[in-house]
Amino acid sequence: MEPAKDIREINEKVKKESVFAVQLLSEINKVIVGQSYLLERMLVGLLADGHVLLEGVPGLAKTLAVKTLSAAIRTKFQRLQFTPDLLPADLVGTQVYNPANGTFSVKKGPLFANLVLADEINRAPAKVQSALLEAMQERQVTIGETTFKLPEPFLVLATQNPIEQEGTYPLPEAQVDRFMLKLKITYPQKQEEKLILERMTGGENIAVAPVVGPEDITRARHTVQQIYVDEKIKNYIVDIVFASRTPEEYNLKDLKPLIAFGASPRATINLALASKAYAFLQGRGYVTPEDVKIIGPDVLRHRIILTYEAEAEELTSENIIQQIFDGVEVP
Numbered sequence: 001m002e003p004a005k006d007i008r009e010i011n012e013k014v015k016k017e018s019v020f021a022v023q024l025l026s027e028i029n030k031v032i033v034g035q036s037y038l039l040e041r042m043l044v045g046l047l048a049d050g051h052v053l054l055e056g057v058p059g060l061a062k063t064l065a066v067k068t069l070s071a072a073i074r075t076k077f078q079r080l081q082f083t084p085d086l087l088p089a090d091l092v093g094t095q096v097y098n099p100a101n102g103t104f105s106v107k108k109g110p111l112f113a114n115l116v117l118a119d120e121i122n123r124a125p126a127k128v129q130s131a132l133l134e135a136m137q138e139r140q141v142t143i144g145e146t147t148f149k150l151p152e153p154f155l156v157l158a159t160q161n162p163i164e165q166e167g168t169y170p171l172p173e174a175q176v177d178r179f180m181l182k183l184k185i186t187y188p189q190k191q192e193e194k195l196i197l198e199r200m201t202g203g204e205n206i207a208v209a210p211v212v213g214p215e216d217i218t219r220a221r222h223t224v225q226q227i228y229v230d231e232k233i234k235n236y237i238v239d240i241v242f243a244s245r246t247p248e249e250y251n252l253k254d255l256k257p258l259i260a261f262g263a264s265p266r267a268t269i270n271l272a273l274a275s276k277a278y279a280f281l282q283g284r285g286y287v288t289p290e291d292v293k294i295i296g297p298d299v300l301r302h303r304i305i306l307t308y309e310a311e312a313e314e315l316t317s318e319n320i321i322q323q324i325f326d327g328v329e330v331p
Helices: 005-018 018-029 036-048 063-072 088-092 125-137 190-198 215-226 232-243 254-257 265-283 289-300 308-312 318-325
Strands: 052-055 077-081 093-098 103-108 115-119 141-145 146-149 155-160 181-184 258-262
Touching: 005 018, 005 146, 005 215, 005 265, 018 036, 018 063, 018 215, 036 063, 036 155, 036 215, 036 265, 036 289, 052 063, 063 077, 063 115, 063 155, 088 093, 088 141, 088 190, 093 141, 103 146, 115 232, 125 141, 125 155, 215 265, 215 308, 232 254, 232 265, 232 289, 232 318, 254 258, 254 308, 265 289, 289 318
Parallel strands: 052 155, 052 181, 077 115, 115 155
Antiparallel strands: 093 103, 141 146
């Protein structure tokens, strides 16, 4: 089949399939005001099978958004409130001794769900964080000597308060890398805040109906994988990641002393997958450079580690990413 016909076919398929995302968003918007950036990126994670980390100060509806998303999908949802005294067994489960016959039976933990909300993930110590992150990476957990597969789909949406807040354990770089996207949630606009006030103080209980099931998600994910990525776009994605490692080769030598570690190959894979999912949400069967630019900061934000020099200059990874996107030639 020639490429042009192929792209036309996938385009038609995406237009039909992406209707479910519209239904899902309209259901969620019954409860959530604005926050289109957050909701769209959560759907990107869902479609690209990638975990999402949400960062923002308390009270910005991070938890509410995840709970509302789960209510609109017919899947098993579990909320885990992370606290400093949490143990790994509280997540994955444990072996329970049965004194009657002297045997052990396995009691599975709350991690055995489709959508897991890890609330305030940076309030729990490293042991618990690594238990969750291992499950995210391997899609399985080991209890005693037995390994159990986690259900499909399995998606972790974690929230964290900004690191400067008291009583937080920062997630190590290697573990943050397991998240496909890291989102920075900001305050709503003035008109949105007024609408929030009216909706949340009216005293009525807004019900969200489940509009999609696991089979819809699996079908949509299959379509997302078929979305066309041109050779030029693939090169563009690779160039962006390489510019974070060797900026001097892209006429960005000023960035060299500011970046301690560039993005890993996992960033390249996730940038391609997330761009495909973003194109799907736009109802398109092919990825454009604009898709890569829009989703790029969310994929790279937590993967570029800055030097002390950059921190002394009060630069953030956002500033660096912006300079990389400005400096790398767009196809």
